[in-house]
Amino acid sequence: MLLVAMFKLYGYDFRNYAYASIRRRIWHRVHAERLTTITSLTDRVIHDRGCMERLLSDLTIHVTEMFRDPEVFKSFRKNVVPLLKTYPFIRIWHAGCSTGEEVYSMAILLHEEGLYDRTRIYATDMSSTVLDVARQGVFPIERMQQYTRNYQDGGGKESFSDYYTPKYESVIFQSFLKKNIVFAQHNLVTDGSFNEFHVILCRNVMIYFNKDLQNHVHGLLYDSLSMFGVLLLGTKESINFTRHADQFDELDLINRIYRKVK
Numbered sequence: 001m002l003l004v005a006m007f008k009l010y011g012y013d014f015r016n017y018a019y020a021s022i023r024r025r026i027w028h029r030v031h032a033e034r035l036t037t038i039t040s041l042t043d044r045v046i047h048d049r050g051c052m053e054r055l056l057s058d059l060t061i062h063v064t065e066m067f068r069d070p071e072v073f074k075s076f077r078k079n080v081v082p083l084l085k086t087y088p089f090i091r092i093w094h095a096g097c098s099t100g101e102e103v104y105s106m107a108i109l110l111h112e113e114g115l116y117d118r119t120r121i122y123a124t125d126m127s128s129t130v131l132d133v134a135r136q137g138v139f140p141i142e143r144m145q146q147y148t149r150n151y152q153d154g155g156g157k158e159s160f161s162d163y164y165t166p167k168y169e170s171v172i173f174q175s176f177l178k179k180n181i182v183f184a185q186h187n188l189v190t191d192g193s194f195n196e197f198h199v200i201l202c203r204n205v206m207i208y209f210n211k212d213l214q215n216h217v218h219g220l221l222y223d224s225l226s227m228f229g230v231l232l233l234g235t236k237e238s239i240n241f242t243r244h245a246d247q248f249d250e251l252d253l254i255n256r257i258y259r260k261v262k
Contacts, residue, residue, distance in 0.1 A: 002026065002042040009045075010052055012126070013189045014059055016213035025058045032058075053129075060127050061208060062098040066139075066147035067105045068203075069235055073154035075255045080230050081113045083259075084198065090119040093197045093224065095188060096205035097123040100134025101147075104163075105154075106201070107177040112157045116180060122195065124186035131183050137173040141166055188217050193224040200225055203256075204234035218242045222260065231258045 003022075007013045014022055030041045033051060044051045067073050084090050090110075097103050103123040110116040125131050144164070151160040164171040186194070188205065200221050206214045221231060222244045231239070231248065233256040239245050247262040 002038055002045065005042055005046055006052065006055070010049075011190065012056060012059075012187070016189070016210050016216075017059070017208055018210055021208055022059065026055070029055045029058045056127065057129070060130075062127075062130055063204065064098040064101045065143070065150065066101045067150035067154040067156075068102055069255070070150045070153035070155075072203075072232065072235070072255045072257070073105065073109060075252045075257060076232070077109065077113065077155045079251045079257060080199065081109075081115070083228075083230065084115055085113075087198060088118065090115060090199070091195060091197045092119060092121045092199040093195070093201070094121060094123045095186070095200060095202040095221070097125050097131075097134060097183070099130045099139075100137065100183070101139065102201070102203070103134065103181060104137060104173050104177055105151075107181060108151075108156075108163055109154075111177070119180055121181045122197075123181055123183050126185065126187040126189075128185055131185060135178075135183050137175075137178060138167075138170050139173075141169055141171050144171060188220065189213065193220055195224065196226045197224055197229060198226055199230045199232070201232045202234075203232060204236065207234060207236055215242055218244055222247065225260045227260060229260045231260065232256065233258070 003015045007015065026038060030038060033041060033044060035041050045055060092106065094103050094106065100123060103121060106121060107116060110119050123134060148160045163177065164173045202221055206217055209217065218239065225231060230251065235256055237256060239248055239258055247260060248258040249261050251257040251259050
């Protein structure tokens, strides 16, 4: 009843998320609200939007960092950038962008490869809260040491510190990195395709979905890719055993980079 209520009242559909994970997070919110049953949490969610927002934060997992999985970005430079250089204009969709670290990472990579000026990145997430963070481009300074290592391991060509300005306990990324990024709300579960893209990144999102929902989202991504477009999934995800498996070639199996060929 709780998940049905969230969908009918607020439009967030978690009914096909992996059961064990969703159940654990719901009980976490029950205890955090000092309640004893899921029924009582349902009642509070129905009558208190603030509670719904807190539950939504629990149910949406936001794990990200600059140049996350550096080998993916190194492989992107090697295997995808040469393809993109043949396009006069490039459209990229980063689905499930969270707080934006990987979006800015892609902007930096494309800048270094001379492609950013002819690229538009659409960075979407279902959560307006994390999108607000992403739009600001302000991140804790304590993370920069790790992010610098990721950048270097991912094939970075410049000094990573040139891309941000320290301010108190945070850093602000250079404004030119934002100029070709469009941040917008989009729900992979309930919303449809909104453009045709040359590259789609949907990394470490579908691991929280059950099989039916994974197939639904794979269909959405397939429909949103141009012919010979490139799909990047998380390192624990795959197109194997989906109905679109034979419609992609593997550019890099280890790093889950695929190219649409049918």
